[in-house]
Amino acid sequence: MSFVEYSDFIQDGDVAIVYLGHESLMPVKVQQGAQTQTRYGVIRHSTDLIGQRYGSKVTCSKGGWVHVLHPTPELWTVSLPHRTQILYTTDIATITMMLELKPGSVVCESGTGSGSLSHAILRTIAPTGHLHTVEFHQQRAEKAAEEFKEHRVDHLVTVRNQDVCQDGFGVSGVADAVFLDIPSPWEAVKHAKTAMKRQGGRVCSFSPCIEQVQRTCEALADQGFEEINTVEVLLRVHDVRTVSLPLPDFGPDSSAQTEPDAAEKAPPASAPVQTSVSLKTTTPPREIPGHTGYLTFATKPRT
Amino acid sequence: MADNGDEDSQYRIKQGDYVVLKRGNIFKAVQIQPKKKVIFEKQWFFLDGAVGNFYSTTFEIVSGALQPQKLKNTDNAKEAGTDNRNIVDDGKSQKLTRDDIEDLKEKGLEGQEIIQHLIDNSSTFKDKTEYAQDKYIKKKKKKYENTVTIVRPSCRILAMMYHGREPGKICHLRYDTLAQMLTLANIHAGSKVLVFDTCAGLVLGAVMERMGGYGSVIQMYPGGEPVRAGMESFGFPAHFHDMLHGFPICRVNALLAGTLDTTAKDPSAGRACFFFSLLKLSEMFIALLFPEETEKLEFKKIFYVFVFVLQAQERLVKLEEKRKKLAAAAALLEGRNADGLVIASRFHPCPVVMGLLPFLAPSRPFVVYSQYKEPLIECYNKLKEHGGAVSLRLTDTWLRHYQVLPNRTHPLLLMSGGGGYLLSGTTVATDRAKPAGSQRAEEPAPKRLKLTDTEG
Numbered sequence: 001m002s003f004v005e006y007s008d009f010i011q012d013g014d015v016a017i018v019y020l021g022h023e024s025l026m027p028v029k030v031q032q033g034a035q036t037q038t039r040y041g042v043i044r045h046s047t048d049l050i051g052q053r054y055g056s057k058v059t060c061s062k063g064g065w066v067h068v069l070h071p072t073p074e075l076w077t078v079s080l081p082h083r084t085q086i087l088y089t090t091d092i093a094t095i096t097m098m099l100e101l102k103p104g105s106v107v108c109e110s111g112t113g114s115g116s117l118s119h120a121i122l123r124t125i126a127p128t129g130h131l132h133t134v135e136f137h138q139q140r141a142e143k144a145a146e147e148f149k150e151h152r153v154d155h156l157v158t159v160r161n162q163d164v165c166q167d168g169f170g171v172s173g174v175a176d177a178v179f180l181d182i183p184s185p186w187e188a189v190k191h192a193k194t195a196m197k198r199q200g201g202r203v204c205s206f207s208p209c210i211e212q213v214q215r216t217c218e219a220l221a222d223q224g225f226e227e228i229n230t231v232e233v234l235l236r237v238h239d240v241r242t243v244s245l246p247l248p249d250f251g252p253d254s255s256a257q258t259e260p261d262a263a264e265k266a267p268p269a270s271a272p273v274q275t276s277v278s279l280k281t282t283t284p285p286r287e288i289p290g291h292t293g294y295l296t297f298a299t300k301p302r303t
Numbered sequence: 304m305a306d307n308g309d310e311d312s313q314y315r316i317k318q319g320d321y322v323v324l325k326r327g328n329i330f331k332a333v334q335i336q337p338k339k340k341v342i343f344e345k346q347w348f349f350l351d352g353a354v355g356n357f358y359s360t361t362f363e364i365v366s367g368a369l370q371p372q373k374l375k376n377t378d379n380a381k382e383a384g385t386d387n388r389n390i391v392d393d394g395k396s397q398k399l400t401r402d403d404i405e406d407l408k409e410k411g412l413e414g415q416e417i418i419q420h421l422i423d424n425s426s427t428f429k430d431k432t433e434y435a436q437d438k439y440i441k442k443k444k445k446k447y448e449n450t451v452t453i454v455r456p457s458c459r460i461l462a463m464m465y466h467g468r469e470p471g472k473i474c475h476l477r478y479d480t481l482a483q484m485l486t487l488a489n490i491h492a493g494s495k496v497l498v499f500d501t502c503a504g505l506v507l508g509a510v511m512e513r514m515g516g517y518g519s520v521i522q523m524y525p526g527g528e529p530v531r532a533g534m535e536s537f538g539f540p541a542h543f544h545d546m547l548h549g550f551p552i553c554r555v556n557a558l559l560a561g562t563l564d565t566t567a568k569d570p571s572a573g574r575a576c577f578f579f580s581l582l583k584l585s586e587m588f589i590a591l592l593f594p595e596e597t598e599k600l601e602f603k604k605i606f607y608v609f610v611f612v613l614q615a616q617e618r619l620v621k622l623e624e625k626r627k628k629l630a631a632a633a634a635l636l637e638g639r640n641a642d643g644l645v646i647a648s649r650f651h652p653c654p655v656v657m658g659l660l661p662f663l664a665p666s667r668p669f670v671v672y673s674q675y676k677e678p679l680i681e682c683y684n685k686l687k688e689h690g691g692a693v694s695l696r697l698t699d700t701w702l703r704h705y706q707v708l709p710n711r712t713h714p715l716l717l718m719s720g721g722g723g724y725l726l727s728g729t730t731v732a733t734d735r736a737k738p739a740g741s742q743r744a745e746e747p748a749p750k751r752l753k754l755t756d757t758e759g
């Protein structure tokens with residue numbers, strides 16, 4: 001198992017994702033002799049997990065069952081322990097494509113936060129790329145480094161505990177892409193430029209507030225970035241439902257009274273009257289995320 | 304310029320490269336070929352002038368040829384007004400006539416110079432606010448600039464190009480939806496991905512770009528031949544094509560049933576060729592026996608037979624290649640251990656996903672795109688019934704662009720109405736016996752609405 005390569009069977013030391021149903025997921029560190037509590041009962045790692053195929057159904061002690069899934073950055077994003085507000089798959093997907101990330105890309109990122117985007121980047125740039133991620137909070141930086149190791153992706157990433165606005169990314173002239181998710185991204189724009197390849201690259205800044213976006217766009221223009229572009233992406237989920245709509249009763253059909261003779265001779269057809277119609281449709285959830293942040297992209301020209 | 308020549312050469316435009324022409328948000332994919340004329344935004348020109356320059360260079364179109372653009376001169380601060388209360392739009396503020404402008408164009412004036420002339424001859428320009436002046440200049444630039452930038456193709460650029468230019472060819476798949484698909488399907492180097500794409504090969508190319516030449520992609524295709532035009536526009540290096548396989552869907556059932564025969568050589572083609580050559584040879588002998596034919600004609604006949612036999616050989620070789628490729632693709636599919644499935648087509652998605660899902664290993668993602676929502680509702684219900692998939696989600700994304708300028712920041716006036724829908728999920732191991740009701744309902748029971756006393 002690793003977050004950048006699939007495997008078929010669960011092994012001791014793997015991180016597996018337990019799917020409990022209803023979009024409820026739980027990460028589990030697989031260990032010989034360990035146990036995990038779920039609402040359906042206990043999962044015994046040695047018998048229920050180790051050696052089983054990823055995707056298997058596991059029956060828990062109370063009789064209920066769950067599925068054990070191979071970890072992916074997407075499953076990790078919705079099950080990881082939050083240390084900060086994270087980026088969700090919708091924004092991550094847009095960022096990945098708009099920064100033109102692919103195997104071999106060298107990426108600089110700040111702040112690392114809880115590592116949600118970091119894992120997605122690592123998956124995309126493996127096996128030949130590298131991620132330089134900067135986090136100014138010491139414990140978060142350490143936790144991230146720990147997780148990368150556990151998830152077997154540490155060879156693809158370098159974590160630096162420093163302030164990107166003061167000290168930059170710690171590298172220069174190597175990045176194909178830079179991503180900023182910090183309170184004052186305009187202060188880091190010049191460091192982004194330094195970290196990027198001379199021949200050019202892409203940059204992205206994520207900010208929840210429009211004022212931050214304005215200052216960042218100004219800084220990007222000042223530093224000579226081109227194609228500056230701000231978008232926002234929102235996910236709409238459609239919950240599939242079977243609904244039953246009752247039909248109104250307007251009384252017996254009046255057209256049967258136009259030919260009274262015919263009605264007497266032929267008894268009225270005893271067709272069952274439909275009282276409701278069932279149909280399969282979708283409904284939106286009651287509340288949906290209306291805003292995560294604005295994504296500003298730009299291109300660094302050749303310098 | 305102490306550049307490392309070798310290192311930089313990969314950043315230069317070369318003959319044969321697949322590139323994208325760009326002006327603002329208008330894109331067009333072309334291949335650089337000598338003496339080839341292309342049309343872009345109503346202008347014809349040769350691409351030869353671009354060769355040797357760096358990618359992302361902006362060129363001026365001068366007399367049908369490309370020249371690198373000279374540096375732009377900065378706009379000088381101009382006199383401006385405060386608001387439009389006194390500006391009357393009578394259509395007479397521009398003193399230059401259409402003919403005057405045509406004359407300027409013919410004289411060979413650069414776009415920027417024409418714009419300067421327009422500004423100088425506009426009676427209301429100096430009364431406009433600075434913002435209105437900016438807007439005016441931007442509008443004129445769009446109309447009169449004759450520049451084109453040549454950029455390297457990428458998923459981002461090609462997806463935007465297809466969506467802007469020919470959305471019908473890609474089932475109206477918007478680029479952000481494509482972005483979601485690539486991430487939700489966990490496309491990454493080293494995996495084995497199945498793609499069913501009738502979007503001109505754009506989705507196929509996007510998947511291949513994210514795999515970087517590692518792993519394998521099997522393109523399932525309807526009909527006789529796979530469509531790969533969109534994929535070719537990516538300009539992948541040759542070794543990327545080695546990871547790409549194709550498998551016709553008309554053989555899927557045979558493969559699943561284990562009855563697909565990829566070993567038998569097709570003897571009929573060889574036999575047909577043999578008999579044809581025999582026929583031709585006998586014709587020739589008859590001609591020889593009756594020497595009233597001239598020598599020249601006999602020679603011609605021998606020549607034709609020779610060519611015919613050669614063509615027959617070629618056909619046999621091609622058939623053999625095709626058979627080998629089919630066998631290779633079948634071998635990859637047989638294991639039913641693919642790592643991902645991506646479907647984006649004009650076909651009804653339900654039978655496509657039900658037909659191809661068996662090829663996926665358990666605990667692997669799949670994504671189905673449809674321009675319409677209802678077919679995916681059907682898919683969702685079918686998959687729920689059938690089992691073998693969890694985390695099913697029907698989604699679409701909403702994309703909005705912003706104009707960010709000092710004191711003029713707001714969302715753009717127009718936005719894309721729709722970008723299509725996605726159904727995503729993860730496979731799980733299926734049980735052999737599935738007693739009814741063993742499935743945990745994922746749909747919460749519909750709530751019965753409380754009726755007030757007044758309602759019937």
